[in-house]
Amino acid sequence: xxxxxxxIKNIKRVLAPVVRLAPRIKPRLKPVNDIRERHxxxxxxxxxxxxxxxxxxxxxxxxxxxxxxxxxLNIESSCVxxxxxxxxxxxxxxxxDEAIKVPYQSRKNGKRIFKFDRNAxxxxxxxxxxxxxxKIQEFTISPVAFKFAETRMLxxxxxxxxxxxxxxxxxxxxxxxxxxxxxxxxxxxxxxxxYSALFTAPRNNQNYSEWxxxxxxxxxxxxxxVAGVANASNSxxxxxxxxxxxxxxELLTSTIESVIEQSYENWQLCxxxxxxxxAETIETIKYWQQKDQRIIAVFGEGxxxxxxxxxxxxxxxxxxxxxxxxxxxxxxxxxLYEVAASIIExxxxxxxxSDEDKLDSTGVRIDPHFKxxxxxxxxxxxxxxxxxxxxxxxxxxxxxxxxxxFEGAQDHDLLLRVMRVVDAAEVKHIAKVLYHWxxxxxxxxxxxxxxxxxxxxxIAAIKDYLxxxxxxxxxxxxxxxNTYQVxxxxxxxxxxxxxxxxxxxxLDILSQxxxxxxxxxxxxxxxxxxxxxxxxxPATLEYFEQISVEEKVRILKYDGVFNYSAINNYAVAQADGxxxxxxxxxxxxxxxxxxxxxxxxxxxxxxxxxxAKLLYKNNMVQHAGVILGIGGVAGHAHxxxxxxxxGYFSRLHLTQNLSAVTAACLAVKKKTYQQLGxxxxxxxxxxxxxxxxxxxxxALGLRNVWSPYALLYHHESVSRGHENTxxxxxxxxxxxxxxxxxxxxxxxxxxxxxxxLTLVREDFSLAA
Numbered sequence: 001x002x003x004x005x006x007x008i009k010n011i012k013r014v015l016a017p018v019v020r021l022a023p024r025i026k027p028r029l030k031p032v033n034d035i036r037e038r039h040x041x042x043x044x045x046x047x048x049x050x051x052x053x054x055x056x057x058x059x060x061x062x063x064x065x066x067x068x069x070x071x072x073l074n075i076e077s078s079c080v081x082x083x084x085x086x087x088x089x090x091x092x093x094x095x096x097d098e099a100i101k102v103p104y105q106s107r108k109n110g111k112r113i114f115k116f117d118r119n120a121x122x123x124x125x126x127x128x129x130x131x132x133x134x135k136i137q138e139f140t141i142s143p144v145a146f147k148f149a150e151t152r153m154l155x156x157x158x159x160x161x162x163x164x165x166x167x168x169x170x171x172x173x174x175x176x177x178x179x180x181x182x183x184x185x186x187x188x189x190x191x192x193x194x195y196s197a198l199f200t201a202p203r204n205n206q207n208y209s210e211w212x213x214x215x216x217x218x219x220x221x222x223x224x225x226v227a228g229v230a231n232a233s234n235s236x237x238x239x240x241x242x243x244x245x246x247x248x249x250e251l252l253t254s255t256i257e258s259v260i261e262q263s264y265e266n267w268q269l270c271x272x273x274x275x276x277x278x279a280e281t282i283e284t285i286k287y288w289q290q291k292d293q294r295i296i297a298v299f300g301e302g303x304x305x306x307x308x309x310x311x312x313x314x315x316x317x318x319x320x321x322x323x324x325x326x327x328x329x330x331x332x333x334x335x336l337y338e339v340a341a342s343i344i345e346x347x348x349x350x351x352x353x354s355d356e357d358k359l360d361s362t363g364v365r366i367d368p369h370f371k372x373x374x375x376x377x378x379x380x381x382x383x384x385x386x387x388x389x390x391x392x393x394x395x396x397x398x399x400x401x402x403x404x405x406f407e408g409a410q411d412h413d414l415l416l417r418v419m420r421v422v423d424a425a426e427v428k429h430i431a432k433v434l435y436h437w438x439x440x441x442x443x444x445x446x447x448x449x450x451x452x453x454x455x456x457x458x459i460a461a462i463k464d465y466l467x468x469x470x471x472x473x474x475x476x477x478x479x480x481x482n483t484y485q486v487x488x489x490x491x492x493x494x495x496x497x498x499x500x501x502x503x504x505x506x507l508d509i510l511s512q513x514x515x516x517x518x519x520x521x522x523x524x525x526x527x528x529x530x531x532x533x534x535x536x537x538p539a540t541l542e543y544f545e546q547i548s549v550e551e552k553v554r555i556l557k558y559d560g561v562f563n564y565s566a567i568n569n570y571a572v573a574q575a576d577g578x579x580x581x582x583x584x585x586x587x588x589x590x591x592x593x594x595x596x597x598x599x600x601x602x603x604x605x606x607x608x609x610x611x612a613k614l615l616y617k618n619n620m621v622q623h624a625g626v627i628l629g630i631g632g633v634a635g636h637a638h639x640x641x642x643x644x645x646x647g648y649f650s651r652l653h654l655t656q657n658l659s660a661v662t663a664a665c666l667a668v669k670k671k672t673y674q675q676l677g678x679x680x681x682x683x684x685x686x687x688x689x690x691x692x693x694x695x696x697x698x699a700l701g702l703r704n705v706w707s708p709y710a711l712l713y714h715h716e717s718v719s720r721g722h723e724n725t726x727x728x729x730x731x732x733x734x735x736x737x738x739x740x741x742x743x744x745x746x747x748x749x750x751x752x753x754x755x756x757l758t759l760v761r762e763d764f765s766l767a768a
Contacts, residue, residue, distance in 0.1 A: 024072070024140040027057035029125065047133045057123040064088075064120040064141070068149040073102055073110040074138040075127050082129055084110070089122040099126075101199045105644075107137070112199065113149045115192055146188070153195040158618055198642075208357075208368055211766050215756070216433065221334055221341075226263045229341045236343045238267045238336050239319030239393065243309040244327040245273065245302075249280035251328040251438065256288045256295070258330040264337035268319060269295045272312035275302020307402040307410045314401050321352070323390045324411065328438045330359065331388070335434035339390050342428050350426040351418055352390040354434035355756070365436060368766075369649055370754035372656075374427040376419060377705055380462060380475075381654035382483045383412040388435040391418060406461050408454030409482075413461035420468060431755050455481050462486065479653045480646065485709065486655065488600035497526040497599060498577030498670075502558075502567040503585040504533040507540045509715060514547060516589035523595035526581075528553045531571045533562055565679035565689045568663075572673055579603070580673050582690075584664040588713035590615070597710040598667040601655075608697030609668050611661020612710035613652075619643045622714045624652055625706035626660035626691055628750035629759045633739045634660060634691050639762040648764035658706045658752045659698060663690030664714050672697065683738045686731065695743055 032054040035046055046053065073084055083103045087094035104110030128134055154169045157176070176194065180187040229235060240259060244252065259269050269292075271285055282299065289295045296316050300309065314322060323339065325331065335354070342352055357368040371384055378384050391414075399417050406413040455477055462484055466473040472489025499517065503510050514528060532555055535541060547553045556574065558567050572580055579602050581595070594612065601610040614623035624638040624647070637658070638647045645652055663679075676696050679689040694704045740747065749755060758767045 024142050025059060026140050027059055027123070027125070029055040029057060029136070029139075032056055032124065046127075046135065052126050052128055053134070055125045055127070057125050059123075059141075064116060064123065066116050066118060068113065068115050068144050068146055070142045070144050070149070070152070071100070071102055071110075071112050071114065072138060072140045072142070073104050073127075074108065074136075075104060075106065075110075076135040076137060077106045077128060077132065082106070084128070085126040086114075087124040087126070088116065088120050089124075090116070090118045091121055094122075094124050103199065109138070111152075113144070113152050113192075113195065115149075150188075150191065153191055156198055157191075157194055207766060208366065209364075211368075211756075212365065215767075219432070221263070221337060225341075226334075226337055229337055229344060230264060230266065232344050234344055234347065235266055236321060236340055237319040238264075238321055238323050238339060238390065239317035240267060240269045240323045240325050241310060241313045241317065242269060242271050242325045242327055243274065243306060243313055244271060244276065244281060244285065245309065246276045246278040247281050247284075247327040249278075249284045252281065252284050253288075255325065255328060255330060256284075258333075259325070260292060261333060262331065262336045263334050264340050266340070267294060267323075267336055268317070269325075270313045270316035271295065271297040272309050272316070273297065273299045274304055274306075274309040274312075275300050277302075305404060306407050307404045310410070311401040314396060317393055319393060321390045322393050322396055323388065326387070326437075329387070330436040330438065332432075332434045332436065335388055338430050338432060338434055339388070342430060346428060348426055349428050350392045350395050350422045351415075352428045352430065353385045354388040354430040354432055355754070356387050356435040356437060357433050358437045358439050360439055365433075368433055368756075370431065370756045371429060372753060373429040373751035374424050375657045375752065377486075377703065378651075378654060378656035379415060379419060380465070380484065380486050381478065381656060382650060383409070383415065383458070384649070385415055386411070387437065388430075389415070395421065406457045409457035409461050412458050413464070416461055416465040420465070455483075458482055458484060478650075480650050483650055483654060487597075488604060490596060490600055490603070494523065494525040495578040495599065495603065496576055497523065497579040497581055497595060497667075498572075498575035499526055499528045499581045499583050500531060500568055500571040500575065501528060501583050501585050502531045502533055502564060502571075503535065504562065505535045505537045505540045506585065507537065507543055510540070510585045511543060513583070513585050513587050514553070516587075517583075518550070518552065520589040520592050521595050522592040523599065526552060526595065527576060529556055529571050529575060530554070531556045531558050531567050533558050533560075533567060563681055563685040564663075565681035565685055569678040569681055572670065572678060575670065578670055580668050580670050582663040582666045582668075584714065586715040587614075587665055588617075588715065590713060591709075591711045594710040594712060597707050598665075601705045601707060602667040602669055606703055607705050608672055608700070608702030609661055609666055609694045609704045610710075611658070611704070611706045612665040612712055613643075613706075613708045614662070614664060614712055614714035615643050617713050617715060621645075621652065622716055623662050623664065624708070625656070625658035625752075626662060626694070627753050627762065628659050628691075628743075629747045629753070630762055631759070633688060633736050633747060635762045636662070637762060638764070641763070651764075653708050655705065655707045655709070656752070657703045659704065659746070659750050660691040660694035661704055661706050663693070664716075665710070665712055666690060668697075672702070676700070684735050687735045688739050692739065692742065695746065 035053050071086060075084065083101045086100040086102065088100065100112065100114045102110050102112045125139065127136060151169060154172045158169065158172050176191055177187050180190045256269065259267065273282065273285060276282055285297050289297050298312055298316060300312060321339070321343065323336070338354065339352055343349055355368065355370050357365050360366050372378065375384065395418060399414070402410045402414055459475055459477060462475045466475060466486065470488065474487045474489065476485045478484045501513060517528060530544070530553065532544065544555050548555050556571055558570055568582055579599055581598065598610045598612060601607050611623070611625060616622050619642065621638045621641045621643055623636045626634050627637050628634050638652050641647055641652060647653070676693060680692050684692055697704060756767055758765050
């Protein structure tokens with residue numbers, strides 16, 4: 001890794017004159033929409049009032065012609081991570097799909113290479129993805145030679161195929177040229193396409209309109225199904241809870257109409273207005289109240305706040321379940337039907353929630369959020385449930401309704417209190433988009449900055465929850481607005497941890513692994529058990545003698561054919577620790593707190609296995625948890641994403657429950673390991689033993705946890721290589737067949753994933 005870094009530094013030195021020779025053009029920015037400027041100049045304080053800020057770019061004394069360019073950005077924004085967009089009009093207007101995205105971190109440089117194939121007619125610059133305050137410290141566009149552009153792109157693309165460890169520029173160039181030649185493509189075109197693909201978001205938005213037509217519409221209930229639910233003897237009355245305040249009359253009308261047009265008609269709409277000064281808002285509510293007797297309203301004097309206003313609407317409710325609806329959003333036509341059908345099927349349900357999407361300013365549905373099933377740790381990290389949500393009314397009443405003092409996160413606070421009184425079997429996730437958030441400047445669907453106080457309120461809500469379940473757990477703000485990091489504290493007497501590392505020779509990676517554990521692990525009470533599976537190289541044997549004198553290191557001998565499951569079972573039986581950490585010999589520790597994080601979770605009585613965030617050495621994601629069904633049995637979530645990427649709805653940076661995690665670095669209580677009978681050494685000698693182990697823990701009612709805060713490198717398969725022999729492939733296929741026979745139904749419907757997401761790729765894109 002050091003050698004590669006020095007190569008890159010040398011390349012930068014060689015190319016530095018090219019950068020200095022290239023002119024740095026600073027465009028003049030002309031605001032397109034409602035943007036306020038506090039003082040003149042590009043380096044000024046700007047505030048976007050409406051939607052995302054937009055600027056037309058003028059280039060005095062310079063024309064953007066065909067060729068290669070580099071954008072350099074430095075933007076100070078209250079949103080730590082964002083992506084600016086450059087729209088280039090080449091004669092067809094500004095096209096969203098052709099926007100040049102430049103991800104950046106506030107107050108740090110962001111750069112990107114791009115190419116013009118035709119002279120540009122106009123250029124538009126959007127510095128933020130949503131409304132907010134920002135300061136443009138630098139925005140320049142520089143023409144560059146292809147050689148410079150090629151090197152920049154190849155450096156980025158070294159991350160494109162990390163499993164092959166093509167971690168040099170020359171190797172990546174050779175690989176791409178071979179691919180271009182074999183496919184009959186132009187090398188430069190292929191290079192630019194592969195490079196540009198690294199800047200695209202997960203493909204959950206691509207082809208969403210097509211998905212709606214092919215998948216959603218095909219799954220709509222028939223008239224007979226709707227009638228069957230409506231006529232059922234236990235058909236529930238659903239109370240929709242909608243607080244209002246100075247709501248735009250047109251938007252409010254659309255919201256109410258989406259209720260009236262529901263296919264399921266046994267509902268009541270409970271509206272509480274918090275003293276609106278808008279006569280149109282009041283008149284709209286009264287008009288609909290008179291028009292439909294199922295609509296009831298109360299009008300307050302104002303100043304009560306969102307929690308008090310919502311409680312006033314709740315006081316009107318007489319239904320079996322309360323369904324929460326924001327005053328400017330829309331329900332899908334069959335939303336209440338789906339909720340009612342779920343209740344009729346399972347009357348014991350206490351909490352029901354669905355998937356959701358957003359409506360842009362033109363009314364187009366975008367940004368679908370396909371959620372996992374009940375996921376308590378994710379709910380502590382983020383209010384992933386949001387809408388549509390229905391809660392049994394008696395539960396809400398017993399909890400005292402919404403609480404003041406948590407404004408901005410009052411709904412999250414309610415869900416956390418509900419979490420204390422419900423079991424997993426009493427929660428239902430409907431994997432259908434039943435709710436459409438409208439992206440208005442005031443809504444959190446448009447901008448988390450619109451309610452920047454909500455993160456503090458969320459922290460307060462989570463603190464209150466933790467105070468009831470743990471004496472040592474704490475919470476901090478997460479990486480993104482309205483996300484959180486819960487730290488599960490350790491007892492005064494740290495439990496002993498046994499880190500088990502099987503190996504056969506490969507001193508280079510083993511010494512790196514052990515050295516990094518000893519050097520960078522802050523947690524003190526641990527032992528390293530190296531299980532030697534017939535190493536023969538003199539240097540390795542000499543190394544064993546050297547490290548065996550270390551107080552924390554033991555060497556165990558294990559003779560026989562490599563069987564990962566049997567080796568770990570053998571070592572666990574001789575381990576002294578209360579916590580077992582299974583670790584591959586190609587792991588390298590990155591952050592000092594990795595073991596505290598994993599042990600803190602592993603000690604929780606409800607937790608089975610704990611997994612870590614593993615990166616390739618080029619800082620692309622190797623493991624962020626296991627998703628069942630991908631590729632047939634299982635795949636890794638967010639594989640090949642940049643480590644700094646948010647991932648699917650920020651999940652790359654959120655602690656969450658997953659069905660399985662990899663044993664490349666897995667923590668579990670020793671008593672749980674023994675209770676499960678260890679790894680399956682009969683049927684799963686090499687592959688999928690960790691997945692099977694985690695699924696058996698889940699079958700016991702334990703939660704498996706993945707944490708992004710335990711961060712390590714994983715030089716995947718360096719020690720054993722790939723499944724590239726007939727014998728290895730036969731063994732792998734046999735183990736895959738066993739998993740299909742043992743867990744087949746579960747492999748096709750991972751509760752930590754969503755049936756609407758792909759099982760072909762590992763990027764959370766839409767299922768075909």
